[in-house]
Amino acid sequence: MGATIAAINLLPLNQLFRQAVSQPSSEKPKLATNVINPTNSKVSIPTTNTSISSTVAQWRGQTKALILSLSIPSQYQGKVFEEVKIKANPKVIALTFDDGPWLGSTDEILQILRRNNVKATFFIIGRNLQLYPQIGQQIVSEGHAIANHTWSHSYHHFSPTASAREIEATTNLIYKLTGVKTYLFRPPGGFLNNGPAGYARNKKYAVVLWSADSNDWKRPSVANLVNNVVGGATPGGIALMHDGGGDRSHTIKALPIIIARLRSKGYSFVTIPELLELGNQLPPQDQVAKSMLVKSSKRAIASRVFKH
Numbered sequence: 001m002g003a004t005i006a007a008i009n010l011l012p013l014n015q016l017f018r019q020a021v022s023q024p025s026s027e028k029p030k031l032a033t034n035v036i037n038p039t040n041s042k043v044s045i046p047t048t049n050t051s052i053s054s055t056v057a058q059w060r061g062q063t064k065a066l067i068l069s070l071s072i073p074s075q076y077q078g079k080v081f082e083e084v085k086i087k088a089n090p091k092v093i094a095l096t097f098d099d100g101p102w103l104g105s106t107d108e109i110l111q112i113l114r115r116n117n118v119k120a121t122f123f124i125i126g127r128n129l130q131l132y133p134q135i136g137q138q139i140v141s142e143g144h145a146i147a148n149h150t151w152s153h154s155y156h157h158f159s160p161t162a163s164a165r166e167i168e169a170t171t172n173l174i175y176k177l178t179g180v181k182t183y184l185f186r187p188p189g190g191f192l193n194n195g196p197a198g199y200a201r202n203k204k205y206a207v208v209l210w211s212a213d214s215n216d217w218k219r220p221s222v223a224n225l226v227n228n229v230v231g232g233a234t235p236g237g238i239a240l241m242h243d244g245g246g247d248r249s250h251t252i253k254a255l256p257i258i259i260a261r262l263r264s265k266g267y268s269f270v271t272i273p274e275l276l277e278l279g280n281q282l283p284p285q286d287q288v289a290k291s292m293l294v295k296s297s298k299r300a301i302a303s304r305v306f307k308h
């Protein structure tokens with residue numbers, strides 16, 4: 001990736017970073033999505049012309065002990081989307097993992113991500129986090145984004161009170177255990193009309209669906225699983241895989257291949273909060289119309305009957 005590309009993207013990212021550095025924890029934005037080990041505020045801003053992935057890696061390396069508070073851009077608050085419209089460069093994609101924390105498979109996926117220097121986003125189930133708090137804490141300590149996938153992962157209709165509990169209990173436990181206040185929500189099954197997604201939208205969560213579906217819950221062959229993700233990849237896309245909820249051995253075998261194939265196609269990997277920041281760099285006239293994918297979300301309302 002060329003220097004020009006990096007220069008275009010460094011400024012807004014640095015501004016974001018400065019904002020995070022300059023704000024004391026008590027004054028951080030209400031819609032904070034990520035907080036990383038708040039003890040040290042001495043950080044230098046990376047200024048070299050490198051690819052976005054190495055730029056992001058530089059911050060991450062320097063912010064181990066800093067509150068990094070990323071607010072969700074207002075255009076995404078309360079919205080539903082499957083991918084994020086971004087500038088042509090950098091060519092990025094977000095890998096997401098649902099239904100953990102899960103004994104064994106979450107750790108194996110974390111190891112693969114660590115070996116490959118990839119940061120991802122984990123949509124966790126509250127009751128699983130209660131069972132495996134240390135795995136959830138490890139997700140965050142390794143620099144991944146953690147997000148809300150309801151407490152019970154049920155598909156039935158929830159009353160308003162039960163919907164609130166599904167969202168709030170999960171967000172509160174994530175915060176209690178990791179210090180991360182998430183405003184990212186993914187509805188189980190992609191269901192948008194059974195209560196929790198509506199509650200999340202009212203509370204200005206970003207409701208994050210996906211654009212590249214591994215279908216790994218059906219346990220396709222490793223080759224097909226790889227092709228599902230790589231074939232569905234688009235710049236600004238969101239790939240769906242699972243670290244929990246069942247036998248994830250195919251996902252674990254496929255993941256290193258997926259990462260390598262996407263890299264060979266020029267992709268870098270970002271978390272969902274980072275992807276939203278990149279989307280927010282588009283000119284205002286391009287943002288809402290192109291990034292919200294209202295048609296897609298209507299399609300989702302009509303036809304999403306998958307198990308995730």
Ligand SMILES: [Zn+2]
Binds near residue numbers: 098188
């Ligand atoms: Zn799920």
